Amino acid sequence: MERDVAILMADLTGYTAMTDVHGGASAAKIVDKYMQLVDKACFGNCKVIQRIGDQVVMIADQAIDIALTAQRLNCLALKEHDFLAIHSGIHYGPVFEQNGNLFGTTINVASRIMNLAKRGQVVCSEVFLNEIQGLLPVEAKPIGTFKLKNVAADIALFELPNPIEATPFLPIDPVCLMHVDPAKSSFILVKDDQSFHFCSKHCLDLFSADFRPE
Known part of the structure; x- marks a missing residue:
């Protein structure tokens, strides 16, 4: 059966770098925490339909439910100690559903949009934006x-800003790229009048040895 839905694809930013620094056990812990935040962020009839590694796919019949879920998830992640930022892509359109799986161009476009999003960004298509026009307190x-891979027409993209009350966010460990709450971690280095916060002594030592994540 084919129907129109809003699709949110969200991925952890810096997951590979974090895994390289802290190992598989920490990566698994991060993903578990990620799914807890996803469950907490889901609004209205938004639901998770798929998870692949550190990427989740969520859908909702009402576009506004996806928009609010994306904003909630982004803000929760940016405020979470020992956690990573998220980048997300959103699109709206027809999908074909069969045996719990979704098929169609709408999913592919959402994936391409997600890949263009930067750390902490929620990026959506103009088609999706038209579905939520006037329903959010902040303007996109x-x-x-952009020209998306395997998509015929160029597509206009927009960023959904975080609500004003979501700021300020936590500083970022420059080695493993996780957020660090200064009240929960005493590992700090001042270099060239700039303060760097670290999740652990391990990351502090790596940074002191001029380590930089790729």
């Missing part, structure tokens, strides 16, 4: 028109 910011 245009970020340009």
